[in-house]
Amino acid sequence: MLPVVGAPAPERADAARNRVRVLEAAAALHAEGGVAALTTDAVAARAGVGKGTIYRRFTDKGGLAAALLDERGRRLQERMLTGPPPLGPGAPAADRLAAFVVAYVEHTVGSLDLVLLSETATPGGRLAKPVYPFWRRHVEVLLEEAGAPAPRTRAEALLAALAAEQLHGWTVADGRAVDALASELADVARALAR
Amino acid sequence: MLPVVGAPAPERADAARNRVRVLEAAAALHAEGGVAALTTDAVAARAGVGKGTIYRRFTDKGGLAAALLDERGRRLQERMLTGPPPLGPGAPAADRLAAFVVAYVEHTVGSLDLVLLSETATPGGRLAKPVYPFWRRHVEVLLEEAGAPAPRTRAEALLAALAAEQLHGWTVADGRAVDALASELADVARALAR
DNA sequence: GAGCGAAGCGGACTACAGTCCGGTCATGGA
DNA sequence: TCCATGACCGGACTGTAGTCCGCTTCGCTC
Numbered sequence: 001m002l003p004v005v006g007a008p009a010p011e012r013a014d015a016a017r018n019r020v021r022v023l024e025a026a027a028a029l030h031a032e033g034g035v036a037a038l039t040t041d042a043v044a045a046r047a048g049v050g051k052g053t054i055y056r057r058f059t060d061k062g063g064l065a066a067a068l069l070d071e072r073g074r075r076l077q078e079r080m081l082t083g084p085p086p087l088g089p090g091a092p093a094a095d096r097l098a099a100f101v102v103a104y105v106e107h108t109v110g111s112l113d114l115v116l117l118s119e120t121a122t123p124g125g126r127l128a129k130p131v132y133p134f135w136r137r138h139v140e141v142l143l144e145e146a147g148a149p150a151p152r153t154r155a156e157a158l159l160a161a162l163a164a165e166q167l168h169g170w171t172v173a174d175g176r177a178v179d180a181l182a183s184e185l186a187d188v189a190r191a192l193a194r
Numbered sequence: 195m196l197p198v199v200g201a202p203a204p205e206r207a208d209a210a211r212n213r214v215r216v217l218e219a220a221a222a223l224h225a226e227g228g229v230a231a232l233t234t235d236a237v238a239a240r241a242g243v244g245k246g247t248i249y250r251r252f253t254d255k256g257g258l259a260a261a262l263l264d265e266r267g268r269r270l271q272e273r274m275l276t277g278p279p280p281l282g283p284g285a286p287a288a289d290r291l292a293a294f295v296v297a298y299v300e301h302t303v304g305s306l307d308l309v310l311l312s313e314t315a316t317p318g319g320r321l322a323k324p325v326y327p328f329w330r331r332h333v334e335v336l337l338e339e340a341g342a343p344a345p346r347t348r349a350e351a352l353l354a355a356l357a358a359e360q361l362h363g364w365t366v367a368d369g370r371a372v373d374a375l376a377s378e379l380a381d382v383a384r385a386l387a388r
Numbered sequence: 389g390a391g392c393g394a395a396g397c398g399g400a401c402t403a404c405a406g407t408c409c410g411g412t413c414a415t416g417g418a
Numbered sequence: 419t420c421c422a423t424g425a426c427c428g429g430a431c432t433g434t435a436g437t438c439c440g441c442t443t444c445g446c447t448c
Contacts, residue, residue, distance in 0.1 A: 050398025
């Protein structure tokens with residue numbers, strides 16, 4: 001068969017089966033014992049798979065955590081792309097941006113331990129996550145629409161402020177209320193959009 | 195002798211000697227082989243000290259890296275507190291803030307590998323560094339002076355955008371020029387000050 | 389359905405961070 | 419000077435991430 005140019009490499013049947021097994025095992029372990037239970041040994045044993053298989057499929061522990069978050073993240077992405085305004089299309093850029101910040105904060109805080117793991121398991125993990133370019137592009141486009149200078153830099157700066165580590169500091173260490181925090185951060189986004 | 199209330203616990207002579215030894219060994223290893231050479235085993239061996247000693251004194255590897263950066267950091271702190279404007283006192287708050295961002299970016303990029311280590315060795319490391327409250331307070335005060343809303347949140351958001359991980363992504367992964375980047379980030383600071 | 393190249397697999401292995409606790413020695417008081 | 423105390427020390431030990439490479443399985447082709 002001719003390879004389809006640009007298509008993701010097709011996955012062998014055994015590989016696909018093992019990916020599902022690993023994700024199910026990881027989800028179960030996480031449900032039972034939190035992130036502390038998510039050791040690569042435990043996941044491999046529970047999935048009935050070798051450690052090498054996990055690393056081949058998910059690069060590292062952070063990648064596994066990111067994969068666990070995938071479905072939830074995709075739901076948010078859909079709301080951003082095709083949902084009702086102000087998060088979805090139709091509202092002014094600054095309003096969409098503010099709505100994104102609130103939704104992103106809630107999304108992240110809702111799975112804080114996994115997101116934290118996915119972003120801090122390896123240095124630079126946050127920027128290396130497959131979804132990162134999606135968030136960045138979305139924010140960049142909105143900033144550009146709003147007429148802000150240096151939209152790319154500002155987009156990354158804004159996302160850095162929404163890093164799991166920072167949100168963890170605010171909501172857990174400092175004990176701040178998520179709603180109030182999200183609203184202040186939405187304000188930050190508006191400030192950057194001008 | 196009566197303990198002095200509020201004073202830092204005095205350090206025993208052998209403890210002080212060992213701290214110096216560890217720092218010298220770490221600095222030498224770093225000079226020779228970069229951060230990769232900074233394993234706790236190697237530092238302990240070179241310092242002629244047990245690993246327990248390192249952990250007693252520096253908490254973890256990130257703390258050791260932070261201690262190595264201490265002197266350089268103190269120089270920047272002095273320039274901020276008593277140096278000439280616009281970094282030091284005397285200039286309008288927004289200008290001081292912009293000058294801080296530029297100086298901080300240069301400071302961080304100048305020792306990027308060590309700062310990265312100090313901030314990412316442990317999750318939440320950036321917020322746990324002893325100097326963090328200093329930077330945060332400085333930015334917060336300037337934002338407040340400039341009349342910005344939610345100065346504390348904005349200060350932390352700004353510092354998050356200046357995290358070593360992010361600066362590493364921009365300057366190394368993306369290959370961006372430090373000067374141009376610093377100036378765009380100074381602009382971000384000005385936007386937050388309004 | 390047999391052959392074959394390549395992708396995938398697994399688990400022993402390495403390297404490293406951080407802990408633990410029995411022994412040691414600095415320090416201040418008598 | 420000598421002693422009691424507890425801070426300090428060191429290095430063996432544990433737990434975990436991530437690597438490596440010989441073996442297996444897949445799936446395409448003929």
